[in-house]
Amino acid sequence: MTEPHSLSAESLTLAYGDRTIVEQLDLRVPPGRITAIVGANGCGKSTLLRALARLISPRSGQVVLDGKALHGRPTKEIARTLGLLPQAPIAPEGIVVADLVGRGRHPHQKMLARFTAHDYEVVAQSLDATGITEFADRSVDELSGGQRQRVWIAMALAQQTDILLLDEPTTFLDLAHQVEVLDLLTDLNRDRGTTIAMVLHDMNLAARYADHLFAMRDGRIVASGPPSEVMTSELIRDVFDLDALVVPDPVSGTPIVLPRGRHHILIPESEEPRVIHS
Amino acid sequence: MTITQTRTSLPDTAALRRPAAVRLAWLAGSLLVLCVLCVLSVAFGAREVTLGEITAGLGGDVRGVSEAAVQARIPRTVLAVLVGAALGLAGAGMQAVTRNPLADPGILGVSGGAALAVVIGIVFFGLADPTVYLVVAVIGAAVAAVFVYSVGSLGRGGATPLKLTLAGAAISAAFASLTSAFLLPRVDAMETFRFWQIGGVGGATWDRIAMVLPVLAVGAVTCLLCARGMNSLALGDEVAAGLGENVFRTRLIAAAGAVILCGAATAVAGPIAFVGLVIPHICRLLVGTDHRWLIPFCAVAGAGLLVAADIIGRVVARPEEIEVGIITAFIGAPVFIWIVRRQKVREL
């Protein structure tokens, strides 16, 4: 089991040029839990995640890892604790799965060092954990979207970090693969205690899989807490400008958001059942 | 007035509503400038001449070297006018047919293909007759155009401007390489080599002009006839077809016109790049995107540009001269870069 590492943002302001994306934001990623960040397009959730991963320098404020500011610490040291799966990762053409996963060992390897037996073991374990051992010698290009995403997760696993950040890991996948990936991440969290923080665009999946939810709008966090508390009609209206009914999902019991448009409405708003919090 | 005027989403609507008077003024003005440039072209050059020598040379008295030089400048100027007009027209045609603001006979490899075809003819088939050069050059230009277009349209999105330009640049580099390779062992290589590598109007003779004039005329008339069709093409294939335009036929004819012009120009002056790129852009700024005005204007402006470039080439490097192709590359490349940098590269 890994000891929980704490990652938090303090008075974080992020800007591109003269456009401020995030202003004076405070956030604490709950250690050892699965956290999801949701919000409309352009609310700053990806920017926030990238700042947490130290890909962007804050205009002011700081990101703190284990009590010390991220800024100024050696890249490889951070890379051993904090992993990120970016939104559109690039796989070199024709690369073999085992090679790509092996890249994850980089932070643990010295300058010109070769792969050690331990490195290979970790790679093998990562392949096992993500269920892609059978693909080890196959080219990444040949795999399906869901399989490819598992390869990237395996690479992040090989990095052996205690915190894993994921920027929209399910956006380009079909539903079956989305569920596959999220189930895998849940396994990681349960079995290894990895702290997971991900930006998700699908709030229903976020509500189902996350232990903790941050809802963002215009660069601020408007709600923080377990999905059952946070996901309400009011919040959805506030964050997404969407009129919706929130009820317990019959499959998982977690809140599910049912949008209300102008057509196909069976139950008028006045008659909708009160939401039962589970 | 024209089909284009009813669409409010066109970028240049304001320019389109330019009164005919303004356009006429620009056209007349540019013709005037062209005449002035022609006079300058005869008066100034690699050799300093006095006014007396100029008048004598023009009058036909070629006893002195200076007078002879002046006399030689006349066909040179005429050739520059013809080739410049041809390239300007070809550029406008290519930009319309491919909806690509970066299209140019040089960039899209069409001039390079024409030059290579002639070189192959000279080196491997022993061709020596300039008329045959002309035919071969036009064939080469056509083959190159088809090749570049095919390569550029492979894959997603068809012949997008960027893919087409890349294909053109790559293939034109390929052609230039092969041209060097074939020319190198020729004993008389020096002048020939330079001529087919980078164009110039230095070797102008009345015979050559007479030979190429009819072909250029055919090409020019073809382009002019397609002017209205080019307006429709600018709206996109689907809209143009919806408006009753035979898209394929218009494209084919306009492309044929451009290819003929480019092939003939290359046959008689070597490969000159960037004129076809720069001229349509400048002209569009002045007279708008209606091709019925744009096409003639491009011809005049193209002629003016080439004459001016030739004057610069002769004056700046006295007593030597710089080929026109070098000057246009030097002026045109920054314009090319400027166009690429502009955000909306896809709009014409």
Place this chain on the structure above:
Amino acid sequence: MSVQTVVAGARVRRRHRGTVLAVLGILIVVVFAVTLMVGKSFYGPAEVFRVILGETVPGASFTVGELRLPRATMAVLAGFAFGIAGVTFQTMLRNPLASPDIIGISSGASVAAVFGIIVLALDETAVSFLALGGALVTAAAIYLLSHRGGFAGTRLILIGIGVAAMLDSAVTYILSRAAAWDLQTAMQWLTGSLNGATWAGVLPLALASAVLVPLVLSQGRGLGMLRLGDDSAAVLGVNVPRTRVLLMVSAVALLAFATAACGPIAFVAFMAGPIASRIIGPGASPLLSAGLVGALLVLTADLAGQFAFDSRYPVGVITGALGAPYLVFLLIRINRSGGSI
């Protein structure tokens, strides 16, 4: 067992890479030797060896020692430099068309070199440094011109092509002003030639390579990480800005010194990378293999140019004739596979 599979697979791939590198190395040695032996007069291996060892052998000492040896050495060094420079650019810009000889950096080095030789009449070392300056300025200009709130690969390539056109015409102009311009000099600076290679010309390139090549090779792993994307590389512990700058500057410098020595040998920088990647496999660092492929290309092309045809062609013409169709072929392949152009 999972570990077994992984280790076995990795070992197979590593062995494959080792074999390829070894084969390339052997081929280079063989062609090098042939270059020294073959010519108007043939010298056997024994004589050639003695000349290399420094002995004075009548006849051979001059032909082999002063003509062929420097020529072959320059071929290897230049080819190696071009190959490494090319593959570095292609990898970092994630596009095989972004080779420094296509996007104008070679032209920048050429203009500066030609200016130094013809206008300023400098010696080899000074010309090399001038070429370096020209290449760096050109690279910076292209980068600045194409960097507009983001980084569009295609825009960079197009702008590079425009810059190349402009600078090439400048080279042609300067050459035409040279008092003693003959076709041979022109070809040297337009497509690259090893004619007239001397030890004095080899020296700056050799010294520069001795410094820069180990530097670039040491960044090989970082380069491999950069192929995963800047974000992934940064997250995996690579100092992205520093690695990029180090690699770019070294690549430009190698290119500049090689260009100053023998002109911009057409398309070698462009071809070496893709060829190397194909033969060595996708997972490996292509740096060393690209360098070897480049060296082999130049050596072989020069040999062919001298003896395979009726007339003598400079090496640049041969590589140009090979590289041009290859460029078109690669373009077709990229377009067809719907690749990122």
